[in-house]
Amino acid sequence: MASSGNGEVETVLGDGVPVGSPEVAVLNSKLEGLSLGGSDPPTSAEGLDDSAQPLKIPSSQRSADYQKLIQYGLDEKVAAKLDDVYNTGKLIHSDLDERALDALKEFPVEGALAVLKQFLDSNLEHVSNKSAYLCGVMKTYRQKLRSGQPVNSHLLHNFGKGPDEEKIRAVLERTGYALDVTTGQRKYGGPPPNWEGYPPGLGCEVFCGKIPKDLYEDELIPLFEQCGTIWDLRLMMDASSGLNRGYAFVTFTNKEGAQEAVKQLNDYEVRKGKKIGVTISYNNHRLFVGNIPKNRDEQELYDEFSKHAPGLKEVIIYNSPDDRKKNRGFCFLEYESHKAASLAKRRLGTSRVKVWGSDIIVDWADPQEEPGKITIKKPELLEHNEERWFLVRCQLSRKSTTWF
DSSP states (O other): OEEOSSSOEEOEETTTEETTSHHHHHHHHHHHTSOSSSSSOOSSGGGSOGGGSOOOOOGGGSOHHHHHHHHHTOOHHHHHHHHHHHHHTSOOGGGOOHHHHHHHHHSOHHHHHHHHHHHHHSOOTTOSOHHHHHHHHHHHHHHHHHTTOOOOTTTTOOOSOOOOHHHHHHHHHHHOOOEEEOSSEEEEESSOTTOOSOOOOTTOEEEEESOOTTOOHHHHHHHHTTTSOEEEEEEEEOTTTSSEEEEEEEEESSHHHHHHHHHHHTTEEEETTEEEEEEEEOOOOEEEEESOOTTOOHHHHHHHHHTTSSOEEEEEEEEOSSOTTSEEEEEEEEESSHHHHHHHHHHHTSTTOOBTTBOOEEEEOOOOOOTTOOOOOOHHHHHHHHHHHHHHHHHHHHHOSSOO
16 A cells, blocks of 8 residues: 555556546556467466466365455456465465555456466565565566567566576575565565664675676675675566566665775676676765745745655755855755665656646756865855756756656
């Protein structure tokens, strides 16, 4: 369940699309007319692979959970397939929340059966939130449909070679860390075993890029733990391929570990001809927003942007040198956490959001200087540089709609 920001609660599917919305209705109509492996659109689930179909068990012999699913409003075939999943022991009814059940209820039958088959075929050993994982699989299904990729009963299969589970288990047993897997990332640790105290602060995290896409924790952990004690390692995953996205974030328990990782591992040849890049990563709490109306003040901007995402702490604007009552057409939004800023960036960055009728430009603000480093700039010089950067961004946005 998700809050809409005005106190109402709505059910959402995947990346924030409300169940029952016009977008889901369009999804249903597209699926009804798509060929699932044949030349003609199927009129039932017969176009699916046989393994996606539920077992032929009379409803009277189904479990009590099956009856609960029917009462909840799920299609009989979808309820039967989900009951088959329950019977494997990979999932129990209490694992699924209303969000997942509502999403399944809104999905077309063919799509729901394909999603449940993929879920059943997935390795769920390290999945702690199976309801969220199932919603992630549905999100991937929808994204593939949008992109025009073939929609088959096996469309969500992970074609890439996954991690060596025996090696992963060996790392977990040796270190005592936990591994939590979602469709979007694999998170190792956070916190480490027997950790006491606060989470690591600014400067303790590194970004690791150019990772071979078939490389996993069993190769990354031994490298980074040589540099210091790992708080957590988050390997970003591509749900449609089962491979990683080529980058990860590693947080150490102190700054020294992060600095040592940059020193030892930046440009390190992790495989023959494959060098990774490692640099300090700062959790940014601030967004840059351009193309705002120049006649709005801080309070008006705060009230407007607070409607779209929680956690906004401050709005920063610069006055126009020609008219001190007007802003310069851009502002900075300071949020209480990187997570809050990231959510705001996703929501504000969609074409559906307009601010007083204007199409805004949203991007991460430039990283601020680390506390302790003193940089002296004249206020007028600072404002001039910010305005210059705003103009550069506007020029870029005219050339490409995806640059940010």
